[in-house]
Amino acid sequence: MAVYTEVTDEELTAFVAQYDVGAVLSAKGIAEGVENSNYLIHTEAGFFILTLYEKRVKEDDLPFFIGLMEHLAAKGLTCPQPVRMRGGGALGRLAGRPAAIVTFLDGMGVKRPGVPHCGAVGEALARLHLAGADFGMRRANALSVQGWRPLYEAARERADTVTPGLAEATARALAGLEANWPRGLPEGVIHADLFPDNVFFLGPRLSGLIDFYFACTDALAYDLAICLNAWCFEVDGSFNLTKGRAMIAGYERVRPLTPPEAEALPLLCRGAALRFMLTRLVDWLNVPPGALVKPKDPLEYYRKLRFHERATCAADYGRDA
Numbered sequence: 001m002a003v004y005t006e007v008t009d010e011e012l013t014a015f016v017a018q019y020d021v022g023a024v025l026s027a028k029g030i031a032e033g034v035e036n037s038n039y040l041i042h043t044e045a046g047f048f049i050l051t052l053y054e055k056r057v058k059e060d061d062l063p064f065f066i067g068l069m070e071h072l073a074a075k076g077l078t079c080p081q082p083v084r085m086r087g088g089g090a091l092g093r094l095a096g097r098p099a100a101i102v103t104f105l106d107g108m109g110v111k112r113p114g115v116p117h118c119g120a121v122g123e124a125l126a127r128l129h130l131a132g133a134d135f136g137m138r139r140a141n142a143l144s145v146q147g148w149r150p151l152y153e154a155a156r157e158r159a160d161t162v163t164p165g166l167a168e169a170t171a172r173a174l175a176g177l178e179a180n181w182p183r184g185l186p187e188g189v190i191h192a193d194l195f196p197d198n199v200f201f202l203g204p205r206l207s208g209l210i211d212f213y214f215a216c217t218d219a220l221a222y223d224l225a226i227c228l229n230a231w232c233f234e235v236d237g238s239f240n241l242t243k244g245r246a247m248i249a250g251y252e253r254v255r256p257l258t259p260p261e262a263e264a265l266p267l268l269c270r271g272a273a274l275r276f277m278l279t280r281l282v283d284w285l286n287v288p289p290g291a292l293v294k295p296k297d298p299l300e301y302y303r304k305l306r307f308h309e310r311a312t313c314a315a316d317y318g319r320d321a
């Protein structure tokens with residue numbers, strides 16, 4: 001359960017009083033998520049999500065996330081909308097953390113994605129990329145290749161307590177990616193964390209995208225690599241080529257990959273696997289005392305990394321040659 005910061009009833013009432021949403025009727029901490037503290041609040045105006053931004057979110061980046069959600073919604077994408085206070089601002093402070101209220105989206109993440117879900121996500125991802133093309137703000141990706149070594153250093157000493165040999169294998173993978181990371185691919189706004197818990201479905205229909213707090217400016221195809229990792233592996237660790245094919249085809253129906261993007265896919269998938277392995281490893285080794293959070297398994301991404309190290313071309317992910 002991700003609630004790092006507890007909020008008293010008095011603090012909550014005073015915070016919500018700055019908005020035109022009526023009085024708070026109830027509030028409860030949300031079990032899902034690992035990054036921020038989230039509460040579902042019910043007020044006289046309906047349901048909302050209250051987010052308190054935690055360690056990985058820099059306060060300076062918040063206007064980018066808020067502006068992006070507003071921009072994407074204006075372009076027709078269904079995503080949470082920041083609720084503005086009476087004074088016009090969307091960001092406040094609560095229990096010592098930066099905080100915001102956003103609209104509640106109907107729908108649910110799927111626990112076991114099927115092939116049609118993967119196709120729908122590929123298509124939605126490409127629509128997000130097109131919708132973000134004229135967004136006026138930029139945010140560098142702090143968790144791209146230059147951000148991986150500090151994470152590795154933070155985890156190196158205790159990595160082998162998770163599985164023997166992990167520190168050395170990670171060092172090798174990191175050095176390979178630092179030396180060969182693709183440059184010059186088409187860039188734009190990427191979601192950078194479009195995992196199954198961040199995509200809502202109502203029945204079979206994709207109903208909305210949430211959690212834009214890793215969004216940044218980076219290679220568009222890297223976002224597709226993140227999704228291939230997050231959606232197309234089975235619980236036994238195998239890559240499901242049919243899901244990969246559906247996702248890539250869904251993406252390309254809206255935005256065809258350029259030849260350099262297609263060629264870079266195996267490296268981008270390797271990088272995406274290492275990125276999530278490293279953040280999970282750091283979190284696994286550093287659970288804050290008292291926090292209600294279940295850290296995610298870094299070894300799941302270690303296994304994905306090993307798969308990508310054997311891949312040679314986009315066809316290994318289901319893209320037709």
Ligand SMILES: Nc1ncnc2c1ncn2[C@@H]1O[C@H](COP(=O)(O)OP(=O)(O)O)[C@@H](O)[C@H]1O
Pocket residue numbers: 002030032033034035036037038049080102103104105106109197198210211212213
């Ligand atoms: N706008 C929203 N509408 C409905 N539910 C939401 C919304 N935002 C977050 N949630 C719920 O809260 C959970 C955690 O949100 P998320 O943004 O993924 O947290 P974190 O950034 O901590 O990972 C989601 O899985 C979802 O259940």
Ligand SMILES: N[C@@H](CCOP(=O)(O)O)C(=O)O
Pocket residue numbers: 032033034035193195197198211276279280296
């Ligand atoms: N998706 C990341 C962790 C970030 O959690 P989220 O709940 O914000 O998606 C991972 O799986 O490592």
